[in-house]
Amino acid sequence: MRPTRLLRDVLGVQDTVVESTYQEISSEGGQRDLILRVRPRAGQRGRCARCQRRCAGYDRRGHPRRWRSLDWGTTMVYLEADTYRVSCPEHGVVVAHVPWAQPAARHTHPFEDTVAWWTARAASSVVAEFLRTTWRTVQAIVERVVTERAGRTDLLSGLRRIGIDEISYRKGQRYLTCVVDHDTGRLVWAAQGRNSETVLKFFDALGKERAQQLTHVSADGAEWIHTPVKARAPQAVLCLDPFHVVEWATDAVDTVRRDMWNTLRSKGNTTQASNVKGLRWAVLKNPENLTGEQRTTIAAIAKTNNRLYRAYLLKEQLRAVFAARGTPGRVLLAGWLAWAARCRIPEFVKLATTIKHYLPLIRNTLDHGLSNARSESTNTHLRVLTRRSYGFRSPEALITMAMLTRSGLCPPLPGRSSKD
Ligand SMILES: [Zn+2]
Numbered sequence: 001m002r003p004t005r006l007l008r009d010v011l012g013v014q015d016t017v018v019e020s021t022y023q024e025i026s027s028e029g030g031q032r033d034l035i036l037r038v039r040p041r042a043g044q045r046g047r048c049a050r051c052q053r054r055c056a057g058y059d060r061r062g063h064p065r066r067w068r069s070l071d072w073g074t075t076m077v078y079l080e081a082d083t084y085r086v087s088c089p090e091h092g093v094v095v096a097h098v099p100w101a102q103p104a105a106r107h108t109h110p111f112e113d114t115v116a117w118w119t120a121r122a123a124s125s126v127v128a129e130f131l132r133t134t135w136r137t138v139q140a141i142v143e144r145v146v147t148e149r150a151g152r153t154d155l156l157s158g159l160r161r162i163g164i165d166e167i168s169y170r171k172g173q174r175y176l177t178c179v180v181d182h183d184t185g186r187l188v189w190a191a192q193g194r195n196s197e198t199v200l201k202f203f204d205a206l207g208k209e210r211a212q213q214l215t216h217v218s219a220d221g222a223e224w225i226h227t228p229v230k231a232r233a234p235q236a237v238l239c240l241d242p243f244h245v246v247e248w249a250t251d252a253v254d255t256v257r258r259d260m261w262n263t264l265r266s267k268g269n270t271t272q273a274s275n276v277k278g279l280r281w282a283v284l285k286n287p288e289n290l291t292g293e294q295r296t297t298i299a300a301i302a303k304t305n306n307r308l309y310r311a312y313l314l315k316e317q318l319r320a321v322f323a324a325r326g327t328p329g330r331v332l333l334a335g336w337l338a339w340a341a342r343c344r345i346p347e348f349v350k351l352a353t354t355i356k357h358y359l360p361l362i363r364n365t366l367d368h369g370l371s372n373a374r375s376e377s378t379n380t381h382l383r384v385l386t387r388r389s390y391g392f393r394s395p396e397a398l399i400t401m402a403m404l405t406r407s408g409l410c411p412p413l414p415g416r417s418s419k420d
Helices: 005-010 109-119 124-130 135-152 196-206 222-230 241-266 271-278 278-283 293-302 306-324 325-339 346-357 359-368 373-387 395-406
Strands: 017-027 033-039 062-072 075-081 085-088 090-094 162-168 174-180 187-192 216-219 235-240
Touching: 005 017, 005 062, 033 062, 033 162, 062 109, 062 235, 075 216, 109 124, 109 135, 109 187, 124 135, 135 395, 162 373, 174 235, 174 293, 174 373, 174 395, 187 196, 196 395, 216 222, 216 359, 222 235, 235 241, 241 271, 241 278, 241 306, 241 346, 241 373, 271 346, 293 306, 306 325, 306 346, 325 346, 325 359, 346 359
Parallel strands: 033 075, 162 216, 216 235
Antiparallel strands: 017 033, 062 075, 085 090, 162 174, 174 187
């Protein structure tokens, strides 16, 4: 095997000729780095870095530049090449294309893909330490990888059933509007803001023709979503996302529990009050997720705290409505509304009014059997993401992260197929 072919394989790059190698004391001290002098293969020279079209040279003399490659064992490895500029009819004077890295990148493709793969799975600070780089570099690399991969795939093509939702990413009314494909569960679009203009921006990106292909749009009942959807995709059936409705019920149960706790506390009934406080997780969790102890707690509530137990049952019954779907779902919903309206728990009487207000949208959800599991899991993931200590300085950084993990834009590890 020719050494250059072997080196190319180990580096994980293509169309690259290794001219020579030398070692140099690392700028970080102590260790010696390995530097490989490289050049693009003949056919890859004199091309525009942006469109890879063959162009006239602009600079004759090259300037040496380095790209960090993945480590070889414990040694840090760099590629070094002379760079020069070309004059592209479309992009003007730009740096010539190199086959081992993206334009303006300071790291090779395999290094950048590795950073992106790890960042989808671990905190940026961990990735930075492991790969001997900085947190800031990790963020910049992820942004470039996501942008480049998003540019190659059209996330908005073939959309039929979508969910539009808001995610709070920081305290103080800061929101992202996210669009999820119900059929793949992918996040296909996200932008800062929570208003009609933001939704209209999505429809601008989608275009008129593709907006007309939408069959279902689900949301949480907000007018700022409904109005632009009706204007731009009037044929689409508007549905209410079941997980939002169940969330309303969960919030109502929590309010009942909190009121009870406050009442008990103000009466000086501290033992009972702390018992009710401890009920939080038992009454808010879905029954199938309850621990044995929590089941016992629920049974105890049934005996001693009729009001809270009824609130709990109302929430569970509402969940059952959406599990049933179709006509059985409609029947259950009618029963639920009758029950909630006369339950004498103000929170649920109010919820019944809200649900009646959205009845046509909820019936659409039930009739069209809109699968909610995928978009709910994306929604949950995004919420976890915003809470995790990624240190998002900007909504753009969060969008990048969300696109990396939820839009199918994460590259496979170098040298492996995406199935690995
Ligand atoms: Zn070009």
